[in-house]
Amino acid sequence: MPDTPLIEITNLCLRVNNTDLLDSISMSSKDCGVTMVMGPNGAGKSLLLKCLHGLIKPTFGSVKVSGEYVLGPSTNQAMVFQTPVLLRRNVFANLKFAAPPGTNAVTINNALSTAHLADKKDLPARLLSGGEQQRLALVRALLRKPKLLVLDEPTASLDPASIQIIEGLIQDFTEHGGKTIFVSHDIGQAKRLGSDIIFLHKGRVVEHSDAARFFINPKSKEAKAYLNGQLIV
Amino acid sequence: MLTQAFSEAFSLIASANPDLYEILWLSVKVSLTALLSASILALPLGTILAISEFKGKRAIVTFFTAMMGLPPVVVGLFVYLMLSRSGPLGVLELLYTPAAMIIAQCILIVPIVTSLTHQIIEELNREYRDLFFSLRIDTGRAIFAYLWDARFSLLTTVLAGFGRAISEVGAVMIVGGNINHLTRIMTTAIALETSKGNLALALALGIVLLMIALVVNALVMIVKTFAMDKGYA
Ligand SMILES: Nc1ncnc2c1ncn2[C@@H]1O[C@H](COP(=O)(O)OP(=O)(O)O)[C@@H](O)[C@H]1O
Ligand SMILES: [Mg+2]
Numbered sequence: 279m280p281d282t283p284l285i286e287i288t289n290l291c292l293r294v295n296n297t298d299l300l301d302s303i304s305m306s307s308k309d310c311g312v313t314m315v316m317g318p319n320g321a322g323k324s325l326l327l328k329c330l331h332g333l334i335k336p337t338f339g340s341v342k343v344s345g346e347y348v349l350g351p352s353t354n355q356a357m358v359f360q361t362p363v364l365l366r367r368n369v370f371a372n373l374k375f376a377a378p379p380g381t382n383a384v385t386i387n388n389a390l391s392t393a394h395l396a397d398k399k400d401l402p403a404r405l406l407s408g409g410e411q412q413r414l415a416l417v418r419a420l421l422r423k424p425k426l427l428v429l430d431e432p433t434a435s436l437d438p439a440s441i442q443i444i445e446g447l448i449q450d451f452t453e454h455g456g457k458t459i460f461v462s463h464d465i466g467q468a469k470r471l472g473s474d475i476i477f478l479h480k481g482r483v484v485e486h487s488d489a490a491r492f493f494i495n496p497k498s499k500e501a502k503a504y505l506n507g508q509l510i511v
Numbered sequence: 512m513l514t515q516a517f518s519e520a521f522s523l524i525a526s527a528n529p530d531l532y533e534i535l536w537l538s539v540k541v542s543l544t545a546l547l548s549a550s551i552l553a554l555p556l557g558t559i560l561a562i563s564e565f566k567g568k569r570a571i572v573t574f575f576t577a578m579m580g581l582p583p584v585v586v587g588l589f590v591y592l593m594l595s596r597s598g599p600l601g602v603l604e605l606l607y608t609p610a611a612m613i614i615a616q617c618i619l620i621v622p623i624v625t626s627l628t629h630q631i632i633e634e635l636n637r638e639y640r641d642l643f644f645s646l647r648i649d650t651g652r653a654i655f656a657y658l659w660d661a662r663f664s665l666l667t668t669v670l671a672g673f674g675r676a677i678s679e680v681g682a683v684m685i686v687g688g689n690i691n692h693l694t695r696i697m698t699t700a701i702a703l704e705t706s707k708g709n710l711a712l713a714l715a716l717g718i719v720l721l722m723i724a725l726v727v728n729a730l731v732m733i734v735k736t737f738a739m740d741k742g743y744a
Contacts, residue, residue: 363641367660
């Protein structure tokens, strides 16, 4: 049986006011591991993730996941946004709201424990710290049992303990057959988690390489400059 | 003379004067009924206007916003024309009944609650939209979720509506007729008793009305502070 890719993006363009925010993106990704999306601010990482998740309709081109065209959000994907969106309810109710129908309290409490949030379950979610909010957003996504997990900078500006918990949850998810797309600026983190790296620059994919290769010998000058901490123009 | 009127007013209140309490009770009953009916209509309407996109939506929102400033006397006149014997709803024989006053107050509050609900939910929608889309929340569930998550802001809106209803005089005077034991409420009684020179009763009613307004505004503050403390604002 041929190995069909989980994600297949073909000639994707996103044009707003005559500018191509995403420009002829074509890529495919196998159905396991963590694909890291890297690139400077404004490169289009968030937009690419939203197209992949079906939140934004591309101007041209197509996105397929598991061989099916993505026309909107589906149950085989879950997304965590760059700034966590939490309901004005307590922690437990936030999970209950997003969980598949019929999910029982035990399952929700177990999910909270995995994120080290069990003792916060009755607290208003918006009073949690930044790290706790991101952990809650992540377990809320995981509770939906997606095949593909789409994460937009879930660990930006978090303390090391929260980062470790989040990375642990992602590793656990991928070890059980899940696929993760992960935006990060943290090179160390990309090395720890990534199986392959997509490097975006000005709305284009300038490089898509295996992680081992990307960090030792990036092909594109943009990625080289980014890894060296230089400002790319 | 003024001190005498004041002391008589306080003794009317303290001695639970039956006339005074009959008028107070009717006022509260009419305004609460108007508020309840208006809210049942305006809360979902404001929410739908905030979260849906359709042609003519702007016009409807503008219409309700403009209606917030309706002169009560004009509303009274309009309801009078509708309900008068020769009017389109004359057969219902509602003119000069509490029902007529409820209708008039309802017409005054619906635009306020609709418009403010629209504003509140529109802001919340900007925050929640992507999440709800991602979680594939259907419209019916979204409406309830928005109403619930905005509960504290909406409560202050509803309280403001109640304040407007119970302190209004022009419309209820026209459609209620200020009939003793039937449609005499606080505001119309104050107007009448003052013109008759019965300052004691007018003052007593005025003091009670003032207290209600103060309590309503204090409640608004308490609700707001509570919501802020819980991160629910
Ligand atoms: N709705 C929009 N309309 C116009 N420009 C947008 C819109 N959303 C994002 N952009 C622009 O697209 C570019 C890429 O944005 P984004 O994907 O958020 O970048 P990042 O890679 O930092 O996540 C930015 O320059 C941003 O200003
Ligand atoms: Mg981004």
